[in-house]
Amino acid sequence: MNNIVDFASTIRELLSQPFCLPKESNYLDLAQVTDFNKLDLEKHIHILPEPNPIAEATFLIIQSMKECHLAQTKIGVNELLKAYLNIISRDHEQECSEVFSDYLFEIYLYSLQKTYPYTDLLWNYLSNCFHVVSQYLLEAGYVRGCEIFLQQIAAMGKTAAQKGLHTSSIQHFLHTLELRAGELGYTDLAAAAKNHRFNLEIF
Amino acid sequence: MFNNNLYPFIVTSMVGGLLTLLGSVGIFISIIIQRKVERLQAILEEFIDLSYQSDLNLSGKMFNLIEKYQMHYILPDNPRQIIMGYMNITIGMVIALWLGLYVLGYQSPFHWLSIIYLLPLIALGLIMLWFRRLLQYLIDIDDTPLLGSIIPAPKRLRSISYLSSFINVSVKSVLKQARLSLHLKKCDLKKAESPWIIVLKEELSFDDFFYFLVCSYEKTPIFLSFGEIVFDFPCDGITGKPSPIKKNLNIPLGEMQIKNEPEELTANMLIFTKGEKYPINYQYILKKGGAYYAPSENPEVSIDHQITYCLEKDKITIIKNESNLPFIKEFSGLFKLNGTRLYLPKITEGKVSGENLKTSHESVFVD
Numbered sequence: 001m002n003n004i005v006d007f008a009s010t011i012r013e014l015l016s017q018p019f020c021l022p023k024e025s026n027y028l029d030l031a032q033v034t035d036f037n038k039l040d041l042e043k044h045i046h047i048l049p050e051p052n053p054i055a056e057a058t059f060l061i062i063q064s065m066k067e068c069h070l071a072q073t074k075i076g077v078n079e080l081l082k083a084y085l086n087i088i089s090r091d092h093e094q095e096c097s098e099v100f101s102d103y104l105f106e107i108y109l110y111s112l113q114k115t116y117p118y119t120d121l122l123w124n125y126l127s128n129c130f131h132v133v134s135q136y137l138l139e140a141g142y143v144r145g146c147e148i149f150l151q152q153i154a155a156m157g158k159t160a161a162q163k164g165l166h167t168s169s170i171q172h173f174l175h176t177l178e179l180r181a182g183e184l185g186y187t188d189l190a191a192a193a194k195n196h197r198f199n200l201e202i203f
Numbered sequence: 204m205f206n207n208n209l210y211p212f213i214v215t216s217m218v219g220g221l222l223t224l225l226g227s228v229g230i231f232i233s234i235i236i237q238r239k240v241e242r243l244q245a246i247l248e249e250f251i252d253l254s255y256q257s258d259l260n261l262s263g264k265m266f267n268l269i270e271k272y273q274m275h276y277i278l279p280d281n282p283r284q285i286i287m288g289y290m291n292i293t294i295g296m297v298i299a300l301w302l303g304l305y306v307l308g309y310q311s312p313f314h315w316l317s318i319i320y321l322l323p324l325i326a327l328g329l330i331m332l333w334f335r336r337l338l339q340y341l342i343d344i345d346d347t348p349l350l351g352s353i354i355p356a357p358k359r360l361r362s363i364s365y366l367s368s369f370i371n372v373s374v375k376s377v378l379k380q381a382r383l384s385l386h387l388k389k390c391d392l393k394k395a396e397s398p399w400i401i402v403l404k405e406e407l408s409f410d411d412f413f414y415f416l417v418c419s420y421e422k423t424p425i426f427l428s429f430g431e432i433v434f435d436f437p438c439d440g441i442t443g444k445p446s447p448i449k450k451n452l453n454i455p456l457g458e459m460q461i462k463n464e465p466e467e468l469t470a471n472m473l474i475f476t477k478g479e480k481y482p483i484n485y486q487y488i489l490k491k492g493g494a495y496y497a498p499s500e501n502p503e504v505s506i507d508h509q510i511t512y513c514l515e516k517d518k519i520t521i522i523k524n525e526s527n528l529p530f531i532k533e534f535s536g537l538f539k540l541n542g543t544r545l546y547l548p549k550i551t552e553g554k555v556s557g558e559n560l561k562t563s564h565e566s567v568f569v570d
Binding site (some may be wrong): 084160161162164165166167168169171172175176177181184194197198201202203 | 259260261262263264266377382384386388392404406450451482492493494497498501
């Protein structure tokens with residue numbers, strides 16, 4: 001799949017499918033079991049996992065990275081983030097943010113591979129996207145979602161700084177976000193952003 | 204009683220023993236210092252090597268290296284005092300014993316010529332004090348002339364002027380790691396007419412340079428500020444640790460009124476350092492967002508070959524100026540390196556006068 005338009009439409013198709021949060025699924029995931037007594041193996045063993053379009057999309061993006069097709073990767077990330085902003089709602093703000101930022105982190109981790117030549121370029125692109133996404137989340141009032149997203153960005157920024165990638169844009173946007181959050185009265189978010197900013201390059 | 208003939212020899216051998224011990228202390232100290240200097244020079248070299256890799260993000264590494272340098276730089280206070288105490292007592296003892304020998308060997312009557320016999324004692328006393336001073340210089344590395352030239356004090360490593368004039372490091376690449384950026388914030392969010400405070404942010408606290416900043420709106424200058432940036436970080440109040448370098452530093456440059464609050468402002472900043480002849484030019488595009496202005500993207504940084512300057516007696520003299528930045532000519536007489544930051548809060552119809560200049564007294568803060 002080398003055509004960018006085909007790639008984009010496949011990803012969009014995947015991401016437009018209904019998306020199921022891990023908690024709502026009936027599939028038995030041993031890692032998620034909290035109450036041992038309720039572990040009803042016989043009842044659950046036949047249930048198949050729910051389709052996970054986001055994971056599929058992420059896999060496609062990573063596939064494009066394997067082929068070093070940067071334009072496709074950028075479009076993939078862009079579509080993923082757009083889908084996130086489209087799907088997020090007040091009811092499952094937290095879960096949604098967690099799922100999407102985890103997949104984003106996977107993509108980022110793959111880009112750190114030594115064999116991947118465009119680490120810098122993709123990182124710059126990601127930093128630019130983060131700015132807009134978190135600003136959007138903030139303006140739309142998704143404070144909890146924004147906090148989770150920031151946490152993941154900060155984790156990425158920290159590894160990036162260790163690898164010698166530039167984090168000035170992350171620093172800068174964390175600062176503007178902090179100012180804006182303070183202005184809008186979200187003091188917790190502002191404090192979290194400041195904390196992330198201060199810890200970004202401590203290792 | 205002791206044999207009077209033998210006693211002076213006993214005292215002499217005591218003096219000999221004390222001096223041997225003192226000599227071995229000198230050797231002991233010099234071994235420690237030698238190891239220290241080696242360590243410090245290795246760190247210094249690593250630091251300088253870093254400065255050449257400008258395309259990487261090195262601010263974390265630079266910070267850690269300077270902290271590491273600081274750690275190896277100072278000797279703990281307690282052993283230092285013990286060594287100094289030991290030297291004081293030994294030197295005191297030796298001089299006292301010498302005096303004692305003089306007393307033993309003295310035969311009346313008194314004659315003025317016998318004062319000449321005292322001269323070697325005075326000379327030896329002076330030499331002993333010199334020796335003491337030398338060892339003291341070795342132990343108290345901070346700000347002593349002996350080692351200062353070989354291993355600079357940790358705070359020197361954050362000085363752009365030092366790095367550029369003594370070590371051939373590219374100022375531009377060091378400043379890139381400092382990530383200078385400009386922010387404008389409203390002093391009071393509630394008041395509509397509140398003045399805006401303009402802050403220079405540094406991710407890594409490099410200092411010891413002169414800046415000249417002009418903020419403009421559609422090529423009309425609205426704010427002007429210039430001065431020297433020098434920091435003085437005292438030891439941490441709680442832990443007592445010295446802090447040669449800090450992160451996330453904010454330098455308030457001044458206050459201004461912005462009419463109509465446009466969406467976009469531009470700012471030009473020139474950086475003059477001691478070891479160079481062309482200033483570095485930073486160009487910012489500041490975008491408004493809520494009650495603040497912040498750069499929308501990384502600033503454009505270039506070496507401005509249109510301006511040539513030199514340093515004379517802590518004053519910057521502009522030799523050649525072909526740039527179209529305003530007010531350099533008018534104010535270049537005031538470009539003094541005295542640690543103050545001056546600003547013009549208001550520029551009406553492009554006219555300026557030195558009388559309206561204000562000094563920014565607000566201190567630097569971490570945020």
